[in-house]
Amino acid sequence: MNAPGMLFPHSKAARPLAVEVLLAAHSARLAPAWGRHWPGVHPWPLFSALGPVGALPTAPGLARAFTAMVLGGWDLARAGDLGEVSALVVSELATNVVQLATGSDGSPRYQAGGRLTQLWLRLMSDRVLLQVEVWDDLPASAGVPALRRPAAEEEHGRGLAIVDELSHSWGCDQVPGLPAKSVWALLKAR
Numbered sequence: 001m002n003a004p005g006m007l008f009p010h011s012k013a014a015r016p017l018a019v020e021v022l023l024a025a026h027s028a029r030l031a032p033a034w035g036r037h038w039p040g041v042h043p044w045p046l047f048s049a050l051g052p053v054g055a056l057p058t059a060p061g062l063a064r065a066f067t068a069m070v071l072g073g074w075d076l077a078r079a080g081d082l083g084e085v086s087a088l089v090v091s092e093l094a095t096n097v098v099q100l101a102t103g104s105d106g107s108p109r110y111q112a113g114g115r116l117t118q119l120w121l122r123l124m125s126d127r128v129l130l131q132v133e134v135w136d137d138l139p140a141s142a143g144v145p146a147l148r149r150p151a152a153e154e155e156h157g158r159g160l161a162i163v164d165e166l167s168h169s170w171g172c173d174q175v176p177g178l179p180a181k182s183v184w185a186l187l188k189a190r
Contacts, residue, residue, distance in 0.1 A: 044124035044126055044131070045125075045126055045127075046123075046124065046125040046126070046127070047122070047123070047124050048066075048070045048122075048123050049120060049121065049122045049123070050062070050063065050066045050120065050121040051118065051119060051120030051121055051135070052119070052120055053118065053119055053120070053121075054108075054116045054118060055098050055100075055101035055102075055108070055117040055119050055136065055138075056098065056116075057098060057102075059094050059097070059098055060091045060094040060095045061091075063090045063091065063094040063119075063121045063134070064087045064090055064091050066121060067086050067121070067123060067132075068083060068087055070123050071083055071086060071123075071130075074125060074127075076125060076127070076130065076189055082130065082187065082188075082189055085166050085187060086123075086130060086132060086187055088166065089132055089162075089163050089166055089185045089187065090121065090132055090134065092162055092163050093163065093183050093185070094119060094121070094134055096145060096159055096160075096183070097117065097119045097134060097136040097138065098119075100117075100136075100138055100142045101116075101117035101136075101138060111137070117136060117137060117138055118136065118137050119134055119135060119136045119137075120133075120134070120135040120136075121133070121134055121135075122135070122182075125189055127189055127190070128189055128190055129168070129186055129188060129189055130187045130188075130189045131185070131186050131187075132184060132185045132186075132187065133182045133184040134182070134183050134184075135175060135180050135181065135182045135183075136180060136181060136183075137178075137179060137180045138181070139179075144181065145172055145183055146160070147160045147161060147164055148161075149161070163185050166185075166187070167185040167186055167187055168186045168187060168188055169185075169186045170183070170184060170185040170186065171183075171184060172184075
């Protein structure tokens with residue numbers, strides 16, 4: 001069953017995006033450490049965000065650098081191949097926004113009122129899981145991400161297949177109360 005506001009779920013296992021589900025999944029691990037079951041919402045103890053950033057060709061590189069810096073600060077960059085995997089996932093998700101916000105001639109597509117499409121990057125972790133979210137304010141007419149299998153001769157269309165392969169689960173949600181969507185991926189930090 002889809003969570004409220006969910007546009008497009010994709011998961012190899014049960015989708016643990018909702019913090020309530022994360023609480024249930026980690027309650028056995030957290031209960032001994034905290035001496036009780038946490039009621040309500042399980043917060044992400046580590047959180048960092050970047051944006052708004054113009055959806056320009058430089059945005060994916062900026063998002064990768066920010067991810068490396070944050071994971072290094074959290075001492076998660078050395079956790080297996082999390083640094084490389086998260087940088088690749090962030091890059092693919094940001095690149096999708098940039099491609100949708102760019103015309104066929106390579107120039108930015110401006111939105112109503114002459115606004116440049118913007119994106120935001122959010123990183124959250126409890127040191128077991130890392131959730132990566134790329135938000136954008138593209139109009140609903142731009143659609144939602146869809147996993148596809150491009151033909152061998154096609155130059156584009158493999159980004160979400162990479163995200164699907166590298167992540168525990170991923171999907172797309174409408175951001176409550178904002179004209180924006182969030183494409184997220186959940187990665188195992190350990």
